[in-house]
Amino acid sequence: MDNMILILMVIAFLVSALLTLYFSRPGTVFCVLDKPNARSLHTRPIPISGGLAMLMTLTILASLGWYSIPMQDYFWLFISGLLIAMISFIDDCRQVAILYRLLVHFFATALLLWQGEFWITQLVLPGWDWAWLSFLQIGVSFLFVVWMINLYNFMDGMDGFAGGMAVFGFSTLAVLGGLADQRLFMVMNLIVASAAGGFLVFNFPPARIFMGDVGSSSLGFLAAAFSLWGSRDGIFPLWVALLLFSPFIVDATVTLLRRLLRREPVWLAHKSHYYQRLVQLGWGHKRTVLWEYVLMAACSVSALLAPSLPVYAQWILLVGWSLIYILLMYLVGWLERHSSYSDHQG
Helix, strand or coil: CCHHHHHHHHHHHHHHHHHHHHHCCCCCCCCCEECCCCCCCCCCCEECCHHHHHHHHHHHHHHHCCCCCCHHHHHHHHHHHHHHHHHHHHHHHCCCCHHHHHHHHHHHHHHHHHHHCCCCCCCEECCEECHHHHHHHHHHHHHHHHHHHHHHHHCCCCCCHHHHHHHHHHHHHHHHHHHCCCHHHHHHHHHHHHHHHHHHHHHCCCCCCCCHHHHHHHHHHHHHHHHHHHHHCCCCCHHHHHHHCHHHHHHHHHHHHHHHHCCCCCCCCCCCCHHHHHHHHHHHHHHHHHHHHHHHHHHHHHHHHHHHCCHHHHHHHHHHHHHHHHHHHHHHHHHHHHHHHHHHHC
């Protein structure tokens, strides 16, 4: 890593931290307070402008690097991200109907895929080339981006959680880009990770500020876009990025499916994600998020090792992680049953 990249990382961290600190003070510009609701794990109003601080940092750093690296080739990525950020910020200030939010998500995703050509070119698992299913590439890519935008928002409900996932996730993508000698990809991911780190200084439990929808939806969009970018350019197969962000993907997807099976209105706020259930069991924000960081770190190490492993080892890795998640979900349920039994006995 050369000195210029290190300087960009330090600038991104400091600018994000300073802006986050500024926005965390009530009465400042763009200060929006999040009032607790049925989905909330906090009990008092807290500013939710941290995401805006991160996005301002990304804009500043991207502008500094505009003439040194060919980011104009990724113009539609920035336009799509801007649309996501705008509708999300409006939603933070005054609630926007889910239909209108989804329409903007669909339009922004369509711009990314059609103009930026970020769609999945092949559906690949270790040792399998599903090129014969290429007719699904646009549809699968579209659903992937829209789901990542929304699931990241769903998972932003605990101090330090979404910011931590951004630090682990985008830092690992940057390392993968560096190993593949893809400088632009590496730099962009490092800037996002550094900005998220600056925000995390004031979001780690007990949080002084949240990132709001403007932060969580934008990070979900970038996670999806950069995953498709890395897959498209041969930096890593897409399943590696899915493994990397699996602490969010698995929790959000399984929770959604469970609620659908129970015929619950999935568009309403709730506190049934696995991380929320742990907090409600008495683990608290700090203990829960630190264990989630252990899970994220393990996924990051696995994602870094995966591309260099032989095919049979990659399959062992995927099966192993599937079993780990099944076990973790079972343990959360067991803890709930044990807690209920203890309360009943008491």
